Amino acid sequence: MPNVQVKMFSPRGDDVLLDYDPQTADMTEVNAFVDNLEKETGGRAFSLNTGEAVEKVTRDTQDVVIVRPIAGG
Amino acid sequence: MRFINWLSPVVYVIQGIVIAYDFGIGLYSFHRHHFFIGGLDVGLAVGLGYFTARSYKYGKRIQAEVREELERRRQMPVFDQFAAETKAMENLKRVMKATGTVGHGGGVITKVGNFKYFIENGYIRKYDPVGFEVDRTCIHFNNNPAANVPASEFIASAILLLKHDPSIFDRWKRQDDYYA
Numbered sequence: 001m002p003n004v005q006v007k008m009f010s011p012r013g014d015d016v017l018l019d020y021d022p023q024t025a026d027m028t029e030v031n032a033f034v035d036n037l038e039k040e041t042g043g044r045a046f047s048l049n050t051g052e053a054v055e056k057v058t059r060d061t062q063d064v065v066i067v068r069p070i071a072g073g
Numbered sequence: 074m075r076f077i078n079w080l081s082p083v084v085y086v087i088q089g090i091v092i093a094y095d096f097g098i099g100l101y102s103f104h105r106h107h108f109f110i111g112g113l114d115v116g117l118a119v120g121l122g123y124f125t126a127r128s129y130k131y132g133k134r135i136q137a138e139v140r141e142e143l144e145r146r147r148q149m150p151v152f153d154q155f156a157a158e159t160k161a162m163e164n165l166k167r168v169m170k171a172t173g174t175v176g177h178g179g180g181v182i183t184k185v186g187n188f189k190y191f192i193e194n195g196y197i198r199k200y201d202p203v204g205f206e207v208d209r210t211c212i213h214f215n216n217n218p219a220a221n222v223p224a225s226e227f228i229a230s231a232i233l234l235l236k237h238d239p240s241i242f243d244r245w246k247r248q249d250d251y252y253a
Contacts, residue, residue, distance in 0.1 A: 071212050
């Protein structure tokens, strides 16, 4: 199974912030990392495969993208 | 008084010669041919040799610094606009596929609830189920300071945010004509 990436849109297209193997990774750490990113950027995590917001990253969650708010919204 | 008036130009000339001598200008500047290194008068030949060697050494050092700087710049990653745009477009396509969004003209149409939104760079238009435009908001994506990303990724962000919370359109509406 390919690695899962946590990305953020950037001027370079996107920046991969975390790359992990969903089978072996500690999901608590992954969730803490994503929560921290959401707090830092004021953004929200979305799944790139389903387009839905990700409340909690599980082993089935595919690539995650942190979307920053637009126009202060 | 007359005598003094006659003498004053002479005094000025003498003063000028003394000053010129002190500063090493003019005919009396022979002392400039003496070079002092560490307080010792080393003479003309040694002095010139020493200063030439020192200049050569500094020149070499500057050359090396310039070479290092050029090498550092050569190794710096070059910003590839084409690669960035390509990656951004791939991400937008992925988001469009995931959310059932279709491309239209220079933008995309996404359906949220009963409404359709046409998102393009500059405007987001809201259409009712019949197809009439009911509302629009103006956001210039390229000028957003919070997310300096390619326009296609900004459209992808707008799709995801709208799908997640349609009421965000009203908040954008309140900040119509959003510029950086």
